Amino acid sequence: MERSDEQIKKERKQPWRVELQKKNKAKDRMAIQRVVMPEVEPEERIKSQRIEVNSQLTKEQVMQEATRCMDCVNPTCMEGCPVSINIPGFIKRIERGEFQEAASVLKETSALPAVCGRVCPQEKQCEAKCFYVEKLNRPAVAIGYLERFAADYERESGTISVPVVAEANGVKVAVVGSGPSGLSFAGDMIKLGYEVTVFEALHEIGGVLKYGIPEFRLPNAVVDVEIENLRMMGVKFVANFIVGQTASLDDLKEAGFKAFYVASGAGLPRFMNIPGENLNGIFSSNEYLTRVNLMGADNVDSDTPVLRGKNVVVVGGGNTAMDSVRTAKRLGAERAMIVYRRSKEEMPARKEEVHHALQEGVEFLTLSNPVEYIAGENGRVSQVKIQKMELGEPDASGRRRPVPIEGSEYLIDASVVVVAVGVSPNPLIPNTVKGLNVSKWGTIEVEQDKMQSSIPELFAGGDIVRGGATVILAMGDGRKAAANMDNYLKKKHQIQARGV
Amino acid sequence: MNKIVEKEHFSERVVKIVVEAPLIAKSRKPGNFVIVRVGEQGERIPLTIAGADIQKGTISLVVQKMGVSTTKLCDLEVGDCITDLVGPLGQPTEIHQVGTVLACGGGVGVAPLLPIVEAYKKAGNRVVTILAARSKELVILEDEVRKWSDEVIVMTDDGSYGKKGLITEGMEEVIRREKVDECVTIGPAIMMKFCALTTKKHAIPTVASLNAIMVDGTGMCGACRVTVGGKTRFTCVDGPEFDAHKIDFDEMMARLAGYKPEEQEKMEHFLQQ
Numbered sequence: 035m036e037r038s039d040e041q042i043k044k045e046r047k048q049p050w051r052v053e054l055q056k057k058n059k060a061k062d063r064m065a066i067q068r069v070v071m072p073e074v075e076p077e078e079r080i081k082s083q084r085i086e087v088n089s090q091l092t093k094e095q096v097m098q099e100a101t102r103c104m105d106c107v108n109p110t111c112m113e114g115c116p117v118s119i120n121i122p123g124f125i126k127r128i129e130r131g132e133f134q135e136a137a138s139v140l141k142e143t144s145a146l147p148a149v150c151g152r153v154c155p156q157e158k159q160c161e162a163k164c165f166y167v168e169k170l171n172r173p174a175v176a177i178g179y180l181e182r183f184a185a186d187y188e189r190e191s192g193t194i195s196v197p198v199v200a201e202a203n204g205v206k207v208a209v210v211g212s213g214p215s216g217l218s219f220a221g222d223m224i225k226l227g228y229e230v231t232v233f234e235a236l237h238e239i240g241g242v243l244k245y246g247i248p249e250f251r252l253p254n255a256v257v258d259v260e261i262e263n264l265r266m267m268g269v270k271f272v273a274n275f276i277v278g279q280t281a282s283l284d285d286l287k288e289a290g291f292k293a294f295y296v297a298s299g300a301g302l303p304r305f306m307n308i309p310g311e312n313l314n315g316i317f318s319s320n321e322y323l324t325r326v327n328l329m330g331a332d333n334v335d336s337d338t339p340v341l342r343g344k345n346v347v348v349v350g351g352g353n354t355a356m357d358s359v360r361t362a363k364r365l366g367a368e369r370a371m372i373v374y375r376r377s378k379e380e381m382p383a384r385k386e387e388v389h390h391a392l393q394e395g396v397e398f399l400t401l402s403n404p405v406e407y408i409a410g411e412n413g414r415v416s417q418v419k420i421q422k423m424e425l426g427e428p429d430a431s432g433r434r435r436p437v438p439i440e441g442s443e444y445l446i447d448a449s450v451v452v453v454a455v456g457v458s459p460n461p462l463i464p465n466t467v468k469g470l471n472v473s474k475w476g477t478i479e480v481e482q483d484k485m486q487s488s489i490p491e492l493f494a495g496g497d498i499v500r501g502g503a504t505v506i507l508a509m510g511d512g513r514k515a516a517a518n519m520d521n522y523l524k525k526k527h528q529i530q531a532r533g534v
Numbered sequence: 535m536n537k538i539v540e541k542e543h544f545s546e547r548v549v550k551i552v553v554e555a556p557l558i559a560k561s562r563k564p565g566n567f568v569i570v571r572v573g574e575q576g577e578r579i580p581l582t583i584a585g586a587d588i589q590k591g592t593i594s595l596v597v598q599k600m601g602v603s604t605t606k607l608c609d610l611e612v613g614d615c616i617t618d619l620v621g622p623l624g625q626p627t628e629i630h631q632v633g634t635v636l637a638c639g640g641g642v643g644v645a646p647l648l649p650i651v652e653a654y655k656k657a658g659n660r661v662v663t664i665l666a667a668r669s670k671e672l673v674i675l676e677d678e679v680r681k682w683s684d685e686v687i688v689m690t691d692d693g694s695y696g697k698k699g700l701i702t703e704g705m706e707e708v709i710r711r712e713k714v715d716e717c718v719t720i721g722p723a724i725m726m727k728f729c730a731l732t733t734k735k736h737a738i739p740t741v742a743s744l745n746a747i748m749v750d751g752t753g754m755c756g757a758c759r760v761t762v763g764g765k766t767r768f769t770c771v772d773g774p775e776f777d778a779h780k781i782d783f784d785e786m787m788a789r790l791a792g793y794k795p796e797e798q799e800k801m802e803h804f805l806q807q
């Protein structure tokens with residue numbers, strides 16, 4: 035579990051750490067340049083949806099990068115990580131070439147380090163708070179790359195240790211949804227001795243990690259290993275089961291489940307309600323990405339079709355928009371365009387994704403907003419009417435609000451449009467469970483830090499609570515919920531406390 | 535994995551299968567559907583639950599061969615398993631005692647109509663059912679429908695069985711002779727469109743059950759969106775039944791044809807294998 039500041043400080047004074055600190059002068063550490071991640075060439079990688087863009091760093095490279103880390107007395111990087119990973123703790127293991135041990139340090143806090151190392155917006159989180167950025171105005175220690183390396187090393191060495199599981203206590207708990215939040219919750223609860231069943235509506239386990247985030251960013255194999263691990267620890271997975279429809283929470287209670295963790299995500303697509311939005315060829319990002327990533331529509335052998343187009347417009351500026359536009363490139367688009375109403379600096383997407391998209395030839399039409407879609411033959415979209423925007427006063431989010439410029443409309447050709455302007459919480463559980471407090475945005479209300487809802491035996495976390503957040507926050511919620519549900523159940527059912 | 539325990543051919547292209555799905559058998563209501571997927575490369579397709587047996591823990595599906603996915607499903611035999619099956623999905627039909635109900639089913643639409651007819655009858659309504667098909671071989675489930683209808687009218691385009699003519703002619707005939715309080719129509723989009731126009735003239739409240747293209751069936755993708763009363767709705771979670779007088783059928787028909795060339799390609803690819 036998470037460590038206190040004191041523990042972190044104490045660890046820093048362990049003999050091996052002190053020795054390591056003395057090994058190199060600060061000046062020498064700071065003289066090292068940040069490692070550059072080798073990438074598959076853009077022309078090569080856009081040939082397939084399934085080629086991971088970032089390749090592997092070598093042992094020498096990661097050990098050198100780890101040497102850059104100053105092992106700060108006050109590691110501010112940890113404040114930037116939403117789950118306070120023991121960052122210097124794992125990085126210093128890497129510096130010593132102890133990759134397996136580094137992975138163990140990560141696993142103390144994160145259930146899916148190989149995933150987070152790949153998809154966290156590091157430049158806004160851990161790396162933004164790194165000493166190098168804060169004090170030296172230089173590139174941060176590549177915390178994400180190092181995290182990914184350690185986790186991959188462990189996985190590829192084939193020696194992933196299946197964590198010790200406490201003696202079974204016979205208490206059944208159910209998880210609704212198999213995204214990162216549900217998975218991390220399941221991992222912690224099984225370790226504590228509970229009988230854990232994860233119910234998933236789709237036919238695949240993994241949530242957004244499978245149906246949303248493409249394999250060029252996060253290979254399915256990485257996720258599958260983690261799921262397999264949980265299975266080996268005893269977690270049961272039931273796919274094709276919609277809690278609230280296939281069976282209700284009450285049915286599950288009758289079947290012996292004592293508590294629930296709802297991690298049903300924010301899977302509802304938003305549209306803009308502008309004329310022509312229901313024309314053929316206009317997809318929500320969820321539909322577009324699901325057809326390709328979950329259903330394999332990029333492969334001729336798959337029965338699921340997807341529409342391809344010479345000109346593809348993707349509306350939005352987040353990760354989902356970047357994933358969609360880069361998918362369009364891989365499906366053969368000649369022009370793949372982002373249409374975003376603010377400027378590039380304000381795009382919420384990870385910096386690396388924007389960078390990769392640019393390399394791949396994606397065009398960015400910023401300060402632009404679609405106002406109408408125009409049909410060509412057979413009710414299929416053929417053009418998008420775009421209005422230009424300018425930045426006005428800051429809005430509630432502190433970002434300058436885009437204001438339409440009258441009379442600036444123009445048309446561009448597009449036979450495929452992907453609308454990636456956000457998602458809303460999945461309404462099924464909030465709508466069907468009586469007595470559950472739900473916010474006006476449709477998120478489940480929970481007691482902060484406990485993740486317990488207005489129904490004592492129902493805990494919730496991840497996007498269903500936060501609206502639409504990040505993988506690491508969703509996972510952090512799962513861990514918090516597990517710790518608190520354990521307390522709750524122990525009190526209620528007088529389960530004997532058994533250490534792990 | 536859901537095992538097929540019974541299979542019956544209604545016609546060359548229409549098959550009834552009974553599948554093990556104990557939880558769905560228990561929780562389903564008339565109007566609900568399931569999503570099935572056949573094979574690891576399979577597509578997710580929606581099919582109405584035509585009936586259920588809680589004791590045996592089975593549901594029945596009536597499937598018409600249209601393209602690759604329905605062909606793969608119809609080719610499965612007793613003892614085979616359907617790779618994935620999830621449900622029940624969609625809003626159940628709202629069934630009340632209203633008086634006289636006119637139930638109109640076209641082609642394979644009779645399968646989803648059957649549980650609705652049964653429920654209307656059980657709720658104490660007089661039920662007049664019109665079954666329409668292009669020709670005699672395509673009329674399905676007639677006996678089952680008779681069991682729950684006060685009267686059944688069969689209409690065929692070519693006159694090979696029942697009366698010759700379109701479903702709307704049969705409807706007009708019933709509406710002329712007696713007071714109809716509610717109408718329900720399930721079938722090809724074009725048929726539902728004309729059923730709706732017919733009842734609109736007579737101001738008879740009408741619901742249509744839409745067969746939009748779907749992917750997940752849980753409200754996650756928006757593939758199934760339709761315009762009803764000027765608003766975008768998702769067929770899988772808000773429907774599949776909507777006020778037929780408010781549905782934009784032209785848009786719906788355009789959306790149904792959205793993948794025609796791709797589907798044909800998939801079919802050719804499938805036949806080659």
Ligand SMILES: Cc1cc2nc3c(=O)[nH]c(=O)nc-3n(C[C@H](O)[C@H](O)[C@H](O)COP(=O)(O)OP(=O)(O)OC[C@H]3O[C@@H](n4cnc5c(N)ncnc54)[C@H](O)[C@@H]3O)c2cc1C
Pocket residue numbers: 153154155210211212213214215216233234235236240241242243246247275276277278297298299300301323353354357384460462463495496497498502503504505506508
């Ligand atoms: C395309 C895309 C790219 C993204 N990129 C990034 C990124 O780079 N970095 C980052 O940090 N975050 C990213 N995110 C956000 C991140 O993926 C989410 O914040 C995270 O997945 C939320 O996790 P979750 O476990 O709460 O829900 P989800 O991952 O959404 O999982 C919820 C699961 O619950 C299932 N479910 C829902 N209702 C039921 C029910 N009633 N019964 C059974 N099952 C049910 C759903 O089918 C789904 O599988 C991205 C999101 C998308 C869509």
Ligand SMILES: Cc1cc2nc3c(=O)[nH]c(=O)nc-3n(C[C@H](O)[C@H](O)[C@H](O)COP(=O)(O)OP(=O)(O)OC[C@H]3O[C@@H](n4cnc5c(N)ncnc54)[C@H](O)[C@@H]3O)c2cc1C
Pocket residue numbers: 567577578579580581582583595596597598599600601602603604605642645646744745746747748749774790791794797798801
């Ligand atoms: C709520 C609902 C209930 C249905 N109930 C039944 C039923 O009980 N029996 C039955 O035979 N059919 C039913 N259908 C229609 C059935 O889903 C389609 O015939 C089937 O998906 C066609 O797939 P295919 O690959 O065989 O044909 P394709 O060659 O792919 O397509 C033929 C036509 O089917 C439609 N279609 C294609 N893919 C899908 C999809 N993923 N979802 C929906 N429609 C699609 C399109 O209009 C297409 O032009 C229902 C549809 C819905 C929405």
Ligand code: SF4
Pocket residue numbers: 114115116117118119121144150151154156159160161177178181506
């Ligand atoms: S989990 Fe994410 S934010 Fe935390 S240290 Fe790892 S990469 Fe950084």
Ligand code: SF4
Pocket residue numbers: 102103104105106109110111112121122163164165166175177
């Ligand atoms: S702030 Fe940067 S340099 Fe300091 S411990 Fe964290 S990663 Fe290392």
Ligand code: FES
Pocket residue numbers: 747748749750751752753754755756757758759768769770771
């Ligand atoms: S089928 Fe995806 S939202 Fe209806």
